[in-house]
Amino acid sequence: MYVCVCHAVTDRDIAQAVADGASSMRDLRERTGVAGTCGRCAQCAHACLKEASAAKAKTITLFRTEPNLSVA
Numbered sequence: 144m145y146v147c148v149c150h151a152v153t154d155r156d157i158a159q160a161v162a163d164g165a166s167s168m169r170d171l172r173e174r175t176g177v178a179g180t181c182g183r184c185a186q187c188a189h190a191c192l193k194e195a196s197a198a199k200a201k202t203i204t205l206f207r208t209e210p211n212l213s214v215a
């Protein structure tokens with residue numbers, strides 16, 4: 144879905160920006176332009192940022208390897 148009409152930014156664009164390292168609204172604005180003109184999309188963009196960040200953290204946790212607990 145379109146989040147920012149002014150810059151044609153979708154929720155997928157935001158998820159990709161988060162996957163590429165964006166972690167704040169400033170990062171998103173610099174990468175996509177979201178909320179950089181009228182600002183009406185800021186609240187929705189922030190919600191998408193939080194959702195994408197949570198999904199990214201969950202994915203990282205799922206793929207994290209178990210620590211080596213062997214004793215020499």
Ligand code: FES
Nearest residue numbers: 147149180181184
């Ligand atoms: S709708 Fe995003 S800056 Fe206007």
